[in-house]
Amino acid sequence: MTATPAAAVIEAQDLNVSIGGSHxxxxxxxxxxxxxxxxxxxxxxxxxxTTLRALIxxxxxTGSRTMAGQDVTGWPVHRIIRLGVGxxxxxxxxxxxxxxxxxxxxxxxxxxxxxxRVYRLFPELDQRGRQLAGTLSGGQQQMLAxxxxxLHSKPLLLVDEPTKGLSPRYVTQVVEVLKEVSQTETILLVxxxxxxxxxxxxxxxxxxxxxxxxxxxAADLDSDAARRLLGVSL
Amino acid sequence: xxxxxxxxxxxxxxxxVYFLVASGLSLIYGLMGVLNFAHGAFLTVGxxxxxxxxxxxxxxxGGAGWVLTAIAAACAGAAVxxxxxxxxxxxxxxxxxxxxxxxxxxxxxxxxxxxxxxxSSSRAIPxxxxxxxxxxxxxxxxxxxxxxxxxxGLATLAALTWFLRQTRYGLIIRAGAENRDMVRALxxxxxxxxxxxxxxGGAAAGLAGLxxxxxxxxxxTDPGQGDELLIFAFIVVVIGGLGSIAGSAAAALLVGLVQVxxxxxxxxxxxxxxxxxxxxxxxxxxxxLVRPRGLLGRAA
Amino acid sequence: MKRLSxxxxxxxxxxxxxxxxxxxxxxxxxxxxxxxxxVDSAGxxxxxxxxxxxAGVALGFDVLFGFAGLxxxxxxxxxxxxxxxxxxxLSDWHWALFPAILxxxxxxxxxxxxxxxxxxxxxxxAFAMVTLAFAQAAYYLIEDNPHNxxxxxxxxxxxxxRLPPQLIGVASTRNLYWLALGFLVVVYxxxxxxxxxxxxxxxxxxxxxxxxxxxxxxxxxxxxLAAFTLSSMIAAGAGMVYLLLxxxxxxxxxxxxxVTVSILVMVVLxxxxxxxxxxxxxxxxxxxxxxxxxxxxxxxxxxxxxxxxVPLSQPDFLLGVIFILFxxxxxxxxxxxxxxxxxx
Numbered sequence: 001m002t003a004t005p006a007a008a009v010i011e012a013q014d015l016n017v018s019i020g021g022s023h024x025x026x027x028x029x030x031x032x033x034x035x036x037x038x039x040x041x042x043x044x045x046x047x048x049x050t051t052l053r054a055l056i057x058x059x060x061x062t063g064s065r066t067m068a069g070q071d072v073t074g075w076p077v078h079r080i081i082r083l084g085v086g087x088x089x090x091x092x093x094x095x096x097x098x099x100x101x102x103x104x105x106x107x108x109x110x111x112x113x114x115x116x117r118v119y120r121l122f123p124e125l126d127q128r129g130r131q132l133a134g135t136l137s138g139g140q141q142q143m144l145a146x147x148x149x150x151l152h153s154k155p156l157l158l159v160d161e162p163t164k165g166l167s168p169r170y171v172t173q174v175v176e177v178l179k180e181v182s183q184t185e186t187i188l189l190v191x192x193x194x195x196x197x198x199x200x201x202x203x204x205x206x207x208x209x210x211x212x213x214x215x216x217x218a219a220d221l222d223s224d225a226a227r228r229l230l231g232v233s234l
Numbered sequence: 235x236x237x238x239x240x241x242x243x244x245x246x247x248x249x250x251v252y253f254l255v256a257s258g259l260s261l262i263y264g265l266m267g268v269l270n271f272a273h274g275a276f277l278t279v280g281x282x283x284x285x286x287x288x289x290x291x292x293x294x295x296g297g298a299g300w301v302l303t304a305i306a307a308a309c310a311g312a313a314v315x316x317x318x319x320x321x322x323x324x325x326x327x328x329x330x331x332x333x334x335x336x337x338x339x340x341x342x343x344x345x346x347x348x349x350x351x352x353x354s355s356s357r358a359i360p361x362x363x364x365x366x367x368x369x370x371x372x373x374x375x376x377x378x379x380x381x382x383x384x385x386x387g388l389a390t391l392a393a394l395t396w397f398l399r400q401t402r403y404g405l406i407i408r409a410g411a412e413n414r415d416m417v418r419a420l421x422x423x424x425x426x427x428x429x430x431x432x433x434x435g436g437a438a439a440g441l442a443g444l445x446x447x448x449x450x451x452x453x454x455t456d457p458g459q460g461d462e463l464l465i466f467a468f469i470v471v472v473i474g475g476l477g478s479i480a481g482s483a484a485a486a487l488l489v490g491l492v493q494v495x496x497x498x499x500x501x502x503x504x505x506x507x508x509x510x511x512x513x514x515x516x517x518x519x520x521x522x523l524v525r526p527r528g529l530l531g532r533a534a
Numbered sequence: 535m536k537r538l539s540x541x542x543x544x545x546x547x548x549x550x551x552x553x554x555x556x557x558x559x560x561x562x563x564x565x566x567x568x569x570x571x572x573v574d575s576a577g578x579x580x581x582x583x584x585x586x587x588x589a590g591v592a593l594g595f596d597v598l599f600g601f602a603g604l605x606x607x608x609x610x611x612x613x614x615x616x617x618x619x620x621x622x623x624l625s626d627w628h629w630a631l632f633p634a635i636l637x638x639x640x641x642x643x644x645x646x647x648x649x650x651x652x653x654x655x656x657x658x659x660a661f662a663m664v665t666l667a668f669a670q671a672a673y674y675l676i677e678d679n680p681h682n683x684x685x686x687x688x689x690x691x692x693x694x695x696r697l698p699p700q701l702i703g704v705a706s707t708r709n710l711y712w713l714a715l716g717f718l719v720v721v722y723x724x725x726x727x728x729x730x731x732x733x734x735x736x737x738x739x740x741x742x743x744x745x746x747x748x749x750x751x752x753x754x755x756x757x758x759l760a761a762f763t764l765s766s767m768i769a770a771g772a773g774m775v776y777l778l779l780x781x782x783x784x785x786x787x788x789x790x791x792x793v794t795v796s797i798l799v800m801v802v803l804x805x806x807x808x809x810x811x812x813x814x815x816x817x818x819x820x821x822x823x824x825x826x827x828x829x830x831x832x833x834x835x836x837x838x839x840x841x842x843x844v845p846l847s848q849p850d851f852l853l854g855v856i857f858i859l860f861x862x863x864x865x866x867x868x869x870x871x872x873x874x875x876x877x878x
Contacts, residue, residue: 058415081421093416095409106409107420269659325862335802336861342795343854350848465670472663508674515671519664523652526660
């Protein structure tokens, strides 16, 4: 079952990214349908993070990109984000010298902000409001990074390896949160953890050596496919 | 009050002027990674704008002109700074070396223009009598200008701190100094913060240029003053740590005191006239070799 | 191969033409930079000689910044060393020329190695600031006139009694011109040889990424110090030629940060990392500067409306504006302009 172009919230055509002499993405074309979670998976270093960064304009690219129905090719980063995109980067990138509260305030762009929802999902952040983000644990920083994009309802979330390096308790919490969020928002999720992918995603796009090699339903991702495409065993 | 205390106040006042310049430089570098050599031009423009207005006001017989003069200096500096960012720095986004070089070019061109318009001789700035007077404190006479400089420096420090901690743009600037891309990824246009930071720096520099002329140069200003002061401001910024306002404040006081103490206690032999300047330079070298990031700078 | 020998023939031709200028008594109105509008006049030759001197300094700076990627604000220190040490030796101590030259070179070598070792302990902005600091310290030292050696603010006039007769007197301008030209040729060859050698390749690698150079098995420090020392010695040599050419040393002309800015402008104007670019940039800069000063002194100049007269009377303004325009629109300098024309 393939998504029709009309229902796609993200579309990329012939995306090429070269950084420092390496041609990281080669003619990547993909479409992310509206609703639910689409997982972008592949081995380490194939260009998954670069794809996300290229989509929002943080990495220079050639080719065309459409987000939320708008052609955003050549747009500055902040303008793309303002279309209603939330970005949770791979290294969390919380502002270590700001407090938790300040990190959230920075992400707040309108008077109405969903602090209720955020504190309900992440009560720890409420307790640690005045703590410097740099002193939080990895899991707590991940909570903060996700909380930032939940303050306002953003139709589209790009989330990069949210469970990387987290203890099982935080992994569970992240998965629960993303599951709830995916009911109202579309998520493009980069993940190495196949179990998380199976739990959350309805569709997968597989990347290898900077190219898209497979698109399909997550349900079809059995152990053979996993071993072949990801080099992991389920 | 002892001579030592009087000298100390003098050094602190000098430090306050350094801080006015250094804070802008530090903010700009912290957020944008640009070493702004054009700050020297902002200083000079501010001093000359203040001079022009003061001459005009005193000719018209005005009395409360001093505050207006100071405002004029700050506004002139701010205006030139904003234009610089918009016209010269923005087009060079992504070329950090080019940005530094273009500020050097602007400094050269602007000071050259002022030299052409006003010549290299000094202009006297009309100041109210109380400003050039002294106040007796104990057995010592402290120049009133010292108090004005100190007061301005403290007020600026307070205002800057408030701005950075309590306002949204202050928040954006603090975050941007750490990670510009992530600020953009939150949907914020950092470009506006860039212009703002240049403008604030320019205003402080304009004010510093005026103060420097009035308090430390017998109310005389010439086109070369800005660049002389700029070198010391750079030394202060680097000693304090690029990007740190608190570091600039601490280093400014340190440098001001060192200069004044060495100048006073090392004697007045003809061959020692520049010793105070040399000692500041040596201080910089020592700091850079022992702690390259400066007193309060971030580790690279 | 054919292109290479064509380039060399081209270069040799230019040097030949320049060498013959002192023999040409042509009168050319307006364009010439000296006060007298004749090609072989002393004024013209001195300006061209200055151009050669600074072309040498610019070449040295290009090695440091254009090739090795080290932004230093302190090369003026070595230029000033060349000027002042030679001046002191000649005028205060009354030495003969050759011992004075050797002594100056020795001092410059020691100072550059010591300061180089110290400065290279840090990199990037800190390195630039340390070099600036040392240069400023030297400026203050010169102004201080220790032991009455340097003459302080007013400068030190070179006493010429012990100089060889060819370098003093009326006919000397020609010989000094040829000396400056010869100096430039030697420096150019030196720079050409070093940048084309293995060392030059390592410099280029260092400029791109120090880590990459390390991975390739090169220890950066030695190469950086070599670039630093070479650049400094060239500047010192240029300083000595400057003193012979101009006859006086003043701190504002040879040791102030304005000189650093000038060198920076010359090299960027000409094009970083291309050797002939530095020479072209320096010649253009000195020429423009002197020519503008000459124009501003013309009687008819005073009758220009002040909106034109004011900016034109200060070469700094025009040069600064040209510099800015180049950075914005032609970042590869004159050499870059010529290269892009060639590829069309």
